Amino acid sequence: xxxxxGSFIVLALVALITACSSTGGNKDGDASxxxxxxxxxxxxxxxxxxxxGTDYSSAALxxxxxxxxxxxxxxxxxxxxxxxxxxxLLAEHAGYLVANPGTHITLEGHTDERGSRExxxxxxxxxxxxxxxILELNGVSAxxxxxxxxxxxxxxxxxxxxxxxxxxxxxxxxx
Amino acid sequence: xTRPVKLLLLISVLFTAPVDAALTxxxxxxxxxxxxxAVVPFGWxxxxxxxxxxxxxxxxxxxSRSGRFESLPDxxxxxxxxxxxxxxxxxxxxxxxxxxxxxQLEESGDGRYTVQFELFxxxxxxxxxxxxxxxxxxxxxxxxHHISDLIYEALTGERGAFNTQIAYVTSSGTGKNKTYTLxxxxxDGYSPQTILTSKQxxxxxxxxxxxxxxxxxxxxxKTAEIYIQEVTTGSRRKLAxxxxxxxxxxxxxxxxxxxxxxxxxxxxxxxxxxxADGDLRRITNSPSIDTEPVWTPDGKNIVFxxxxxxxxxxxxxxxxxxxxxxxxxxxxxxxxxxxxxxGRKLAMVHGNGGGxxxxxxxxxxxxxxxxxxxxxxxxxxxxPNGSMIIYATDAGNREVLSAxxxxxxxxxRLSLQAGNVREPVWSPFSK
Numbered sequence: 001x002x003x004x005x006g007s008f009i010v011l012a013l014v015a016l017i018t019a020c021s022s023t024g025g026n027k028d029g030d031a032s033x034x035x036x037x038x039x040x041x042x043x044x045x046x047x048x049x050x051x052x053g054t055d056y057s058s059a060a061l062x063x064x065x066x067x068x069x070x071x072x073x074x075x076x077x078x079x080x081x082x083x084x085x086x087x088x089l090l091a092e093h094a095g096y097l098v099a100n101p102g103t104h105i106t107l108e109g110h111t112d113e114r115g116s117r118e119x120x121x122x123x124x125x126x127x128x129x130x131x132x133x134i135l136e137l138n139g140v141s142a143x144x145x146x147x148x149x150x151x152x153x154x155x156x157x158x159x160x161x162x163x164x165x166x167x168x169x170x171x172x173x174x175x
Numbered sequence: 176x177t178r179p180v181k182l183l184l185l186i187s188v189l190f191t192a193p194v195d196a197a198l199t200x201x202x203x204x205x206x207x208x209x210x211x212x213a214v215v216p217f218g219w220x221x222x223x224x225x226x227x228x229x230x231x232x233x234x235x236x237x238x239s240r241s242g243r244f245e246s247l248p249d250x251x252x253x254x255x256x257x258x259x260x261x262x263x264x265x266x267x268x269x270x271x272x273x274x275x276x277x278x279q280l281e282e283s284g285d286g287r288y289t290v291q292f293e294l295f296x297x298x299x300x301x302x303x304x305x306x307x308x309x310x311x312x313x314x315x316x317x318x319x320h321h322i323s324d325l326i327y328e329a330l331t332g333e334r335g336a337f338n339t340q341i342a343y344v345t346s347s348g349t350g351k352n353k354t355y356t357l358x359x360x361x362x363d364g365y366s367p368q369t370i371l372t373s374k375q376x377x378x379x380x381x382x383x384x385x386x387x388x389x390x391x392x393x394x395x396x397k398t399a400e401i402y403i404q405e406v407t408t409g410s411r412r413k414l415a416x417x418x419x420x421x422x423x424x425x426x427x428x429x430x431x432x433x434x435x436x437x438x439x440x441x442x443x444x445x446x447x448x449x450x451a452d453g454d455l456r457r458i459t460n461s462p463s464i465d466t467e468p469v470w471t472p473d474g475k476n477i478v479f480x481x482x483x484x485x486x487x488x489x490x491x492x493x494x495x496x497x498x499x500x501x502x503x504x505x506x507x508x509x510x511x512x513x514x515x516x517x518g519r520k521l522a523m524v525h526g527n528g529g530g531x532x533x534x535x536x537x538x539x540x541x542x543x544x545x546x547x548x549x550x551x552x553x554x555x556x557x558x559p560n561g562s563m564i565i566y567a568t569d570a571g572n573r574e575v576l577s578a579x580x581x582x583x584x585x586x587x588r589l590s591l592q593a594g595n596v597r598e599p600v601w602s603p604f605s606k
Contacts, residue, residue, distance in 0.1 A: 078486075114531060116511030116524045116553055117378055117598065118423040118436060119480050119487055121399065122443035122464040125420050129442065148398050149420060153376040158349065160551065160569065 054092055056099035061175060067092040072156075073131055075169040077112070080126040087134060093173055094138030101141065107131050108172040109149040110156070112165035117151055124149035124171075131171045208584065209245040210330060212238060213267060214276040216249065217292075218257030221282030228315040230280055230290060230322070236363060237323035237337040240578065241562060242585025244330075247272055259293055264300040272297055276326060280315075287311055290318050294326050304329050316365060336560040337362065340602040342370070342380045342389055343576065347594035357391060359406060362558070362565075362601065364589050370404065380598060383426045386605040390414070390424035390433060401435060403450070415448065423467045427474055427494075434458070434468035434477055434494075445479055447494060458496045467511055470494070472518045478502070480510040489523060489536075503536060505543045511553060515561045516603075520581070522546075522555035522564050533566050535581065546583045556601045557581075565589075565599045 060066045073086040082090070097103055109124030128147040136142060157164040214235040219226040238244035247270065256262045256277050267275050278292035293305035304325060310318045317338060324335030339362045346355050355377040360367035371377060375394035382389055383403075390403045401421045404411035415421040419438035426433055433448045437455075445458040445468045459465040463483035470477055471491075478491050484501060487510040492499040503509040508526030515522070518538075525534035525543070530550035536543045551569040558565070565578045570588065574595035579586040589596075 113551065115487065115508060115526065116467065116480070118467045119464065119510045121378075121420055121422050122436065122438075122466045125438055125443060126464065147419060150376065150394070151378075153378065153394070 054095060056096045058100060058103075060096065068096055071173040071175075073127075073171045073173075074166065075127055075171075077114075077165075077169065078123065080123070080130045082130055082134060086131075090131060090134040091138050094135045094140050097135065097140045097144055098138070101144065103175065104144050104146065105135075106146045106148060106174040108154075108174055109147070109151075110154060110168055110170050110172070111152050112168040113152045113155065113160070114165070117153070120151035121149050122151075124151045127169075127171050131173075209239075209243055210274065211247065211270075211272045212244050212274045212276065212326075212330075213247040213252060213270065213272045214238070215252055215255055215257070215278075217277070217290075218279040219281075220279065221288075223282075226280045227288070227312050228280075228319065230278060230292075230315065230319045231276070233316060233319035233363070234276060234292075234323045234326065237320060237335075238326065240363065240585075240587055241327065241335075241337075242580035242582075243327070243562075259295075259302065262295065264295075264297055267297045274303075274326075274330060278322075283309065288315065290315070290322070292322050294329060316361065320361070320363075333562065334560045334604075336558040336562065336601075336604070339559055339604065340386070341556075341565060341576075341599050342382065342602070343596055343599040344377050344380065345594045345596050346376075346574075357389070359389070359602075370406065370409070378598065379423055380600050381424050381426060382600055382602045383430050384428050384603050385430060386602040388426075390426065392422050392424070401433075403433075414450070414453075420466075425468050425470055425477075427470050428472055429474055434470060436466040436468065445477065445492075447477075456496070458492060458494070459499065460496075469512055469514050471514055472516060478512050478514055478521065480512065487526075489521060502538070503543070504541075506534070509534075511555070513556050513564075515557050515581075516559055517561055520557075520561075522557060522566075524553045524555070533564060533579070535564075544583070546579050546581075547577070547586070552577075554598045554600075556599055558601050559604045563601075565601050567597045567599060 054067060060068050070089055073082060097105060107128040109128035111120040111123050128149055132145050132147060135145060155168045157167040214231045216231045235246040239246045253266045257279050275295040275297050276292060281289045283289050287309060289307060289309055291307040294303045296303055308318050320338040323337040327335035340359050341362050342359045344355060344357055346353055348354050355373050356369055357371040357377050357380055358367045358369055373393060373395050378392040380389050380391045388403050388405050390401060392399050392401055399421045400413055401415040401424050402411050402413050415435055417437050417439040420436055420443055422436040424433050424435050431450060433450055435446055435448060436443050437446050442462060443464050443466050445465050447456045447458055458477060461483050463481050465479060465481045467480040468477045475494055476491050477494050478489060480487055481490050487508050488501055489503040489509050489512045490499040490501050506525050506527045509523050511524040512521045521536045523534055524531050525545060532545050532549060532552045533547045533555045534543050534545045549568045553567050555564050555566040563578050563580050565576060567574055568577045574597050576589045576596050576599050577586060
């Protein structure tokens with residue numbers, strides 16, 4: 001019992017330390033997200049590389065050929081970690097939001113149907129917070145962002161298959 | 176941001192006309208070790224050719240559903256006594272039933288009836304108990320459930336839970352055209368009444384301990400908010416609409432506080448709100464997911480779900496906050512706990528690689544037992560006498576409700592004709 005408590009305290013401390021620097025995100029992914037963020041702001045490589053040549057005028061939102069037409073970020077099971085592809089897409093959206101500071105965006109967090117519903121509300125919220133942080137690291141102001149989690153309540157795909165579940169683990173960017 | 180136009184939203188508060196799609200009951204598992212009992216159709220005396228309710232059928236179904244009794248089918252009844260002097264015990268002994276229930280329903284005028292029953296011990300040939308009631312037509316099912324309670328108590332020594340209700344959420348339609356409804360029905364599925372209808376999700380219904388109010392989460396304003404609503408009048412009050420999550424409401428046993436999940440301080444945490452003045456007290460403080468609070472029956476502690484240890488597990492903390500103690504150590508995922516009325520057991524959603532099932536944890540011994548075998552079982556809720564658990568499960572392409580006895584011996588599905596039924600919560604005993 002004491003041994004369990006001891007290792008539990010260590011675990012909790014580690015979780016606290018790694019998570020202290022972030023408000024959300026999967027524990028494994030925290031460190032890497034933070035690093036990428038630092039990279040981006042220090043060298044500007046990711047930001048400028050991904051966004052050069054993209055049109056950020058307000059018409060761009062309606063252009064089906066613009067990267068801004070992609071409005072969904074996907075996640076692995078029980079995770080709030082954002083892939084490289086997701087980070088690049090978010091850099092694009094951040095570019096638009098920075099160029100149009102009067103524009104507001106809502107980040108809707110979702111999960112697949114497995115597990116209990118309120119836990120999934122919290123997981124959807126954590127995913128949306130992950131996305132919010134990437135946007136803010138790319139210069140978007142917090143005032144432009146609203147977060148809502150629907151947990152498993154609003155699936156994009158019905159059905160009990162891996163394929164359906166993959167499509168439901170997402171954050172939708174809603175302008 | 177502009178408010179959504181209310182035209183798009185359907186809210187009807189306490190609509191008492193019965194819903195067409197009543198819950199139907201299918202028995203999916205047999206009953207071993209159950210007490211064999213014969214419930215004889217009650218005698219009827221009145222102007223109409225048939226009685227307004229089949230009291231014996233209601234009693235028979237109640238007793239069977241508890242898992243503790245096996246009711247003799249009507250076709251096996253050798254005779255149909257309706258009064259004590261008509262009973263020939265040797266006939267009933269030949270059928271190997273332990274107990275016999277007989278009764279009468281009589282019209283007494285002005286839309287009122289007299290219901291009378293007697294319970295016998297077949298082997299000893301003695302009358303154990305009996306009583307007589309007066310009731311209006313609309314209360315006849317309630318009287319039948321009350322008689323079931325009296326029989327159950329006389330033969331098991333435990334309080335019956337047949338005169339109780341369940342609340343649940345249904346969802347129908349697909350894509351962007353869904354309708355969500357919160358309903359209250361008798362615990363046998365009859366007489367469903369709509370409490371709320373909405374075009375946006377409804378979640379997490381929770382009964383107050385006097386069974387008079389229900390708290391729930393509604394997305395009617397495009398974000399999660401918590402309301403409390405009086406069941407009989409339909410009058411409701413918004414209790415929480417902080418920035419971010421407002422979820423998982425749970426009433427304290429004394430009815431004065433609500434535990435809930437909020438993310439207003441950055442991520443999901445558990446708070447306790449004083450219902451009278453809205454005063455908020457924060458109970459957890461960690462960067463992990465902390466949600467699904469449930470009060471222990473003594474009002475001193477709160478059991479909740481947290482992934483602070485790396486995966487969703489169940490913890491307990493004092494209702495005043497402080498150090499949390501982990502309670503579950505088996506399985507990769509344990510969440511959505513409900514606590515038994517005696518405080519000794521937890522029912523939860525238990526994930527172990529094979530699927531999500533309902534498991535019961537004995538808090539004293541720490542032993543965990545799976546009670547169900549579905550792939551997507553969730554939302555367990557104890558009956559107020561602690562003998563049964565109602566939960567949501569998936570049958571083919573529909574979500575349905577099921578009930579299982581706490582010893583796992585008896586399981587019964589309750590299914591709605593159309594739509595998906597989820598998040599059942601069993602009411603406490605009404606006071």
